[in-house]
Amino acid sequence: MNSNFDNQTKERVRLALNIVDVIGGYSEVRRQGRNFVARCPFHDDRRPSMQINAERQSWKCWVCDVGGDVFSFVMQKEGMSFPEALQYLADKAGIVIEQGPVSSRGGSTLEKRDLYRVLQWAVGQYREYFLDSAQAQQARQYVESRGLDPGVVERFGLGFAPESWSWLSDRATASKISLDLLESVGLLARGTSDTRYDRFRDRLIFPICDPQARPIALGGRILPGAAIEAAKYINCSETRLYQKNQTLYGLHLAKDRISKTRVAVVVEGYTDVMMAHQHGIDNTVACCGTALTQNHIKLLKRYCDTVVLMLDGDEAGQKRTGEILELFLSESMDLRILTLPEQLDPCDYLLKYGGPSMQALIPEAIDAIDFKIRTTCQGFDPLLDTHRATVALDSVLGSLAKIPQSSQSDSKLGLRLEQVIARLARQFGIGQSQIKLRLGDLRKQTRRFEQADSELPRSSLAEPVIEYRYSELSVVELELLEILALNTDLVPMAIERIAAKNLTSSTALAIFQLYLDLELEGHALDFQSILTASEDPGLKNTLVTIQQHALLKASKTTMDSQTRLETLCQHWADQDQFDPVRSQRNALQDSTLDEQTQLDLLQSLIRQAQLKHGIEQP
Numbered sequence: 001m002n003s004n005f006d007n008q009t010k011e012r013v014r015l016a017l018n019i020v021d022v023i024g025g026y027s028e029v030r031r032q033g034r035n036f037v038a039r040c041p042f043h044d045d046r047r048p049s050m051q052i053n054a055e056r057q058s059w060k061c062w063v064c065d066v067g068g069d070v071f072s073f074v075m076q077k078e079g080m081s082f083p084e085a086l087q088y089l090a091d092k093a094g095i096v097i098e099q100g101p102v103s104s105r106g107g108s109t110l111e112k113r114d115l116y117r118v119l120q121w122a123v124g125q126y127r128e129y130f131l132d133s134a135q136a137q138q139a140r141q142y143v144e145s146r147g148l149d150p151g152v153v154e155r156f157g158l159g160f161a162p163e164s165w166s167w168l169s170d171r172a173t174a175s176k177i178s179l180d181l182l183e184s185v186g187l188l189a190r191g192t193s194d195t196r197y198d199r200f201r202d203r204l205i206f207p208i209c210d211p212q213a214r215p216i217a218l219g220g221r222i223l224p225g226a227a228i229e230a231a232k233y234i235n236c237s238e239t240r241l242y243q244k245n246q247t248l249y250g251l252h253l254a255k256d257r258i259s260k261t262r263v264a265v266v267v268e269g270y271t272d273v274m275m276a277h278q279h280g281i282d283n284t285v286a287c288c289g290t291a292l293t294q295n296h297i298k299l300l301k302r303y304c305d306t307v308v309l310m311l312d313g314d315e316a317g318q319k320r321t322g323e324i325l326e327l328f329l330s331e332s333m334d335l336r337i338l339t340l341p342e343q344l345d346p347c348d349y350l351l352k353y354g355g356p357s358m359q360a361l362i363p364e365a366i367d368a369i370d371f372k373i374r375t376t377c378q379g380f381d382p383l384l385d386t387h388r389a390t391v392a393l394d395s396v397l398g399s400l401a402k403i404p405q406s407s408q409s410d411s412k413l414g415l416r417l418e419q420v421i422a423r424l425a426r427q428f429g430i431g432q433s434q435i436k437l438r439l440g441d442l443r444k445q446t447r448r449f450e451q452a453d454s455e456l457p458r459s460s461l462a463e464p465v466i467e468y469r470y471s472e473l474s475v476v477e478l479e480l481l482e483i484l485a486l487n488t489d490l491v492p493m494a495i496e497r498i499a500a501k502n503l504t505s506s507t508a509l510a511i512f513q514l515y516l517d518l519e520l521e522g523h524a525l526d527f528q529s530i531l532t533a534s535e536d537p538g539l540k541n542t543l544v545t546i547q548q549h550a551l552l553k554a555s556k557t558t559m560d561s562q563t564r565l566e567t568l569c570q571h572w573a574d575q576d577q578f579d580p581v582r583s584q585r586n587a588l589q590d591s592t593l594d595e596q597t598q599l600d601l602l603q604s605l606i607r608q609a610q611l612k613h614g615i616e617q618p
Contacts, residue, residue: 005086007518007523007532008523009086010071010532010533013095013097014071014528016094017070017089017092019052019057019059019069019070020052020054022070022073022074024038026077027041030048034054036051036053036054037049041259041260042061042066042077042259042260043063044260045061049061056527056528057070058531059073059544060545067540067541067544067545068537068544071089071540072540074088074089075537077259078255079255079299080211082536091113112240112241114178115181115184115185115239115240116215116216116241118181118185119185119187119218119241120214120215122168122185122187122218123207125159126159126161126205127157127159129159129160129161130159130204130205133162136160138223139223142204143204147275147347148274148275149278151278152274155277156207156277158204158207159204159205161201161203161205161220162201163202164198166197166198168188169188169196169197179196184240185239186199186236187200187236199236200234202222203221203234204221205218205219206218206220206221206270208235208236208247208249208288209252210247210251210252211251213253217236217242218235219235219236219249219288219289220233220234233270233289235288235289244289245290245294245296246295246296246299247287247288248266248285248286248287248288248296248300249273249285249288250270250273250274250284250285253282254277254282254285257283258283258285258303259304261304262303262305263304263305263307263362264284264303264304265283265307265308265362266284266287266292266309267285267286267310267346268286268287268345268346269286269346272346275346276358278350279350279354279358280355280359281355281358281359284346291324293327294331297327297331297333305333306333306336307334308338309336309337309338310338310340310346311337311339311340325368325369325371328368329399329403335367336365336366336367337366337367338361338364338366340361369396369399369416369420372395373396373424373427377427382427383428392428393424393428393430393438396424397424397435397438397442398442400417400420401442421439466510468507468536470507470541470545472507473505473507473542474504474508476571476572479564479568480565480568481508481511481512481546482549483550483564483565483568485527485546485550486527486547486551486554486561487561487565488527490561491515491525492519492525494515494569495515495519498568500513502572510536510539511539511542514530518530527543530543531543531544
């Protein structure tokens with residue numbers, strides 16, 4: 001489903017940017033003939049395999065089979081939705097978008113930019129104090145004692161807040177920075193007398209960034225032996241920019257490696273993340289003062305297929321996995337559990353054993369379902385203690401029952417479930433058929449709960465996701481779309497003479513519908529307008545692939561484009577003549593038919609119309 005942004009707004013943003021400059025901000029771009037090439041950021045590219053066409057403002061990597069325009073590049077690189085990518089690029093181009101979805105928390109885009117700006121200013125102040133102030137010497141010594149190199153400290157932008165109630169607010173006043181903005185981003189708080197004070201005092205400062213590397217919040221750690229008695233770690237309160245359950249610390253530095261390896265490592269602490277990056281495990285992130293949530297998993301799903309949850313060796317770390325396994329199952333993501341030996345946290349393990357040792361452990365992380373079976377059956381013999389065995393088995397099967405029906409048809413997952421059921425049968429001494437029956441009962445219960453939850457107004461339910469693929473286009477559909485991609489002047493003829501019902505694949509229908517919608521709006525029907533109008537990265541990729549093949553075919557074919565289109569129109573016209581419904585309609589016009597034959601034909605047409613619209617006969 002498209003966003004609320006109109007095509008004119010999309011076109012204005014596209015025209016304000018050069019795709020070569022945008023991609024050049026992520027990867028080194030060099031000229032190759034009339035076009036440009038760059039190393040593809042979506043796979044471990046050894047040579048420049050991404051082709052960038054400046055004239056058509058499109059890109060394509062044939063190794064990854066991804067491509068599109070400037071919007072789809074940012075969507076895939078930054079893990080954004082189309083509205084987010086449009087807003088991001090509009091900000092980059094200095095364009096204020098007046099129409100479109102409004103933030104659920106209210107406020108204008110301009111105000112949001114002010115919040116980013118004031119946070120960037122504050123991060124700079126804390127960073128400068130950490131580097132230059134004599135009062136921050138203890139903080140510098142603490143960081144050094146934790147084994148963190150200056151390079152990684154610089155990458156993560158660590159700072160320090162002095163032991164003062166008004167240090168930041170005083171500097172803001174002197175620099176004419178709005179105290180209201182500082183309070184809005186959670187850096188100032190109010191006391192009982194309604195006076196403002198600095199929220200972070202005598203703490204090491206960890207900037208928390210969004211995936212675009214913009215500071216959105218701060219975390220603060222009290223130093224050992226500090227004069228104040230307070231919580232060891234605190235974060236900013238939630239704001240318009242920062243929601244804990246949608247933020248992962250270090251993602252802005254880890255997302256490229258996560259995208260390339262399709263694996264994310266999740267740890268618990270900020271220094272764990274920094275130490276992992278220092279040792280080359282730069283696909284590591286952490287939650288920000290909260291447990292892993294459904295929103296975190298949805299965020300990770302934009303970049304990877306597998307998550308390795310790295311647990312401390314203590315008992316609390318073991319128990320947390322059961323709480324999140326079902327969240328991963330419901331999102332059809334692969335969750336692996338890595339428990340570190342000697343009850344060490346990741347930072348201490350890396351200091352003791354080094355990066356190569358941890359790198360070797362990660363591939364050995366066990367499947368989360370296996371981990372659940374082990375921990376659920378820990379401490380008793382399932383063959384002897386039947387009561388505890390029944391409870392344990394129901395716990396494991398209850399998790400498996402949460403796997404969505406849409407995922408259960410996946411052959412790889414189906415094989416995995418069969419293996420798990422066989423293992424449970426051996427471990428609990430129960431037949432596989434009985435286990436499958438119990439799993440079926442639990443699935444029915446789960447579906448009943450889901451059905452009760454889904455009894456909401458239809459508009460509030462998520463629309464099914466359609467995957468658009470070049471490979472599903474038929475030969476004639478591909479011929480049509482290739483002609484339209486290179487011949488704008490033939491588009492009106494195609495719209496007039498070809499009915500959408502002639503197209504059988506969802507991909508062809510979606511593209512043809514874009515032409516129909518733009519024609520209805522009186523918009524230009526050139527290929528670039530069609531590419532811009534689409535908001536789905538898969539459809540954009542398909543469009544670019546169609547155009548590339550069309551250019552190749554145009555250089556070889558001896559038939560002109562109009563003749564090719566005429567041939568297609570005739571092909572579908574001939575098909576329509578053999579349409580039984582059309583034949584029956586034509587037969588009804590025959591005045592020589594008797595009344596009963598006419599009635600039979602009419603009833604047949606009515607029944608076919610009912611079937612078409614899903615209407616059952618009484």
